[in-house]
Amino acid sequence: MRLILLGAPGAGKGTQADVVKSKYNIAHISTGDILRANVKQGTELGKLAQGYMTSGKLVPDDVIINMMKARLVEPDCKEGFMLDGFPRTITQAEALDKMLAELGIALDAVVSLEIDDEVVVSRLTSRRVCKQCGEIYNTIGKPSRVDGVCDKCGGEVIQRADDNEGTIRNRLSVFHEQTAPLIEYYKKAGILVSVDATAGKDSVLKIIERQG
Numbered sequence: 775m776r777l778i779l780l781g782a783p784g785a786g787k788g789t790q791a792d793v794v795k796s797k798y799n800i801a802h803i804s805t806g807d808i809l810r811a812n813v814k815q816g817t818e819l820g821k822l823a824q825g826y827m828t829s830g831k832l833v834p835d836d837v838i839i840n841m842m843k844a845r846l847v848e849p850d851c852k853e854g855f856m857l858d859g860f861p862r863t864i865t866q867a868e869a870l871d872k873m874l875a876e877l878g879i880a881l882d883a884v885v886s887l888e889i890d891d892e893v894v895v896s897r898l899t900s901r902r903v904c905k906q907c908g909e910i911y912n913t914i915g916k917p918s919r920v921d922g923v924c925d926k927c928g929g930e931v932i933q934r935a936d937d938n939e940g941t942i943r944n945r946l947s948v949f950h951e952q953t954a955p956l957i958e959y960y961k962k963a964g965i966l967v968s969v970d971a972t973a974g975k976d977s978v979l980k981i982i983e984r985q986g
């Protein structure tokens with residue numbers, strides 16, 4: 775099973791991927807997670823990406839494309855993968871098509887998680903994340919038992935640097951301008967499936983199970 779999870783920031787691509795992963799042994803590839811790990815480790819890639827990320831802009835296409843070329847040939851991709859946060863531009867989508875053709879594989883589906891901008895703003899301004907294990911909290915829906923401390927690992931629970939309202943609105947306009955055209959791109963390819971992003975954490979899993 776090879777899937778793309780498409781959707782605005784805050785649509786819940788990562789959450790849906792976690793639910794799928796609990797049932798299927800396929801790789802969850804989040805470009806945002808890879809980039810954040812590089813920023814944390816202070817690699818060349820991380821240094822380059824950091825400024826774009828904190829302002830909510832896209833990291834340049836060639837950087838992301840090279841990163842993904844290396845990632846898709848890792849052994850854990852053999853059983854399939856879910857791409858979360860890639861592609862994000864038409865240029866990236868065309869590069870992905872080329873990579874897949876060279877590998878002799880094809881996508882099964884592109885799932886578009888549909889969500890209203892104002893729901894995203896309220897979701898992301900209240901989102902918190904454990905610095906240590908990555909567990910996601912929400913100050914409204916799912917607070918940690920002790921403020922600022924992770925229930926799972928005791929790590930520090932923080933707000934992501936790009937989860938402030940100004941940056942969130944930038945990320946949303948970047949999404950509408952650069953990423954939303956991919957919906958049409960994959961519709962034309964005949965592999966687009968649209969779902970309501972507020973319908974539940976297992977919407978993507980249900981689609982996979984329906985497809986068999």
Ligand code: ADP
Binds near residue numbers: 806807827858866936
């Ligand atoms: P979200 O989907 O919530 O915006 P991500 O964790 O997917 O967050 O991405 C965080 C940031 O990493 C983005 O705002 C962008 O700067 C960068 N990024 C992630 N994926 C890509 C990509 N495919 N192309 C360009 N930049 C990316």
Ligand code: ZN
Binds near residue numbers: 907908909
């Ligand atoms: Zn934790």
